[in-house]
Amino acid sequence: MAQTEFPERARIDNANGHLVVQRNLDFLRDAVDQKPNVGVPVPLGANGSFLRIAGGAQVWQAGNIVDADISASAAIEGNKLGWHVSTTPPGSPVAGMLWIYPGSGFYWLFVYDNSEATYKWKCIGGAPMRAGRATDETFTEGATYVNAGSALAATFPRAGDYFCEHTCDAYISGQTAAGPIAAKLTISNGALEINDSTITQEWTSSGAGITLVSHGVNTGTIAGGTVTQQYIAGTALGGTAHVRWRNIAVWPIRVI
Numbered sequence: 001m002a003q004t005e006f007p008e009r010a011r012i013d014n015a016n017g018h019l020v021v022q023r024n025l026d027f028l029r030d031a032v033d034q035k036p037n038v039g040v041p042v043p044l045g046a047n048g049s050f051l052r053i054a055g056g057a058q059v060w061q062a063g064n065i066v067d068a069d070i071s072a073s074a075a076i077e078g079n080k081l082g083w084h085v086s087t088t089p090p091g092s093p094v095a096g097m098l099w100i101y102p103g104s105g106f107y108w109l110f111v112y113d114n115s116e117a118t119y120k121w122k123c124i125g126g127a128p129m130r131a132g133r134a135t136d137e138t139f140t141e142g143a144t145y146v147n148a149g150s151a152l153a154a155t156f157p158r159a160g161d162y163f164c165e166h167t168c169d170a171y172i173s174g175q176t177a178a179g180p181i182a183a184k185l186t187i188s189n190g191a192l193e194i195n196d197s198t199i200t201q202e203w204t205s206s207g208a209g210i211t212l213v214s215h216g217v218n219t220g221t222i223a224g225g226t227v228t229q230q231y232i233a234g235t236a237l238g239g240t241a242h243v244r245w246r247n248i249a250v251w252p253i254r255v256i
Contacts, residue, residue, distance in 0.1 A: 089112075110255070
């Protein structure tokens with residue numbers, strides 16, 4: 001095996017120091033001589049390629065690093081990863097995979113749970129999707145729930161189960177008798193669980209407002225399904241029924 005020569009200036013004149021330095025240099029020389037890849041040129045790669053080892057040799061791989069290039073045991077900090085951000089989930093997901101849904105003014109974070117029968121993407125964080133209207137509008141008194149002048153509704157972007165919360169302020173102008181006034185959620189598809197989305201308030205004075213707050217869980221809805229806030233006030237109250245400061249907030253529980 002060829003020996004690597006070191007220049008005299010690498011040594012010192014002191015006898016004790018010379019021995020230590022020379023032994024260190026000898027060790028480095030032997031280590032270099034035994035390295036099989038030292039002196040082997042790195043192959044040239046094109047833009048957009050990355051270097052990898054294949055069959056003990058250095059090769060350039062075209063394109064991006066893909067999932068198969070990363071060991072399952074690799075400990076990679078989350079801030080170094082580009083999460084899947086899309087209105088549709090990633091293809092061929094595996095348990096524990098994360099997906100960020102970008103909405104209008106909000107994000108939802110989902111984790112994939114393969115044990116779920118249908119809605120395998122479970123929401124683990126994010127702000128609500130919201131529909132709101134602050135204007136004072138009237139609605140027709142009667143025996144059934146109706147919309148106000150402008151309907152307030154939220155549309156579900158994906159099929160699944162959603163938690164819905166709604167609030168509004170209601171009052172009767174020119175009221176002539178006591179009676180109930182209420183608000184509830186009406187859904188277009190699926191079922192409404194936690195059946196407390198209706199609140200009734202007795203009225204005894206004209207023009208006094210009250211805030212109605214409630215919630216419900218819409219299960220099994222479809223993509224494009226809606227939840228609408230509706231109102232009811234008996235004709236015996238007289239006067240005109242009003243609603244204002246209306247809000248619907250929606251959070252996904254699990255979706256397709």
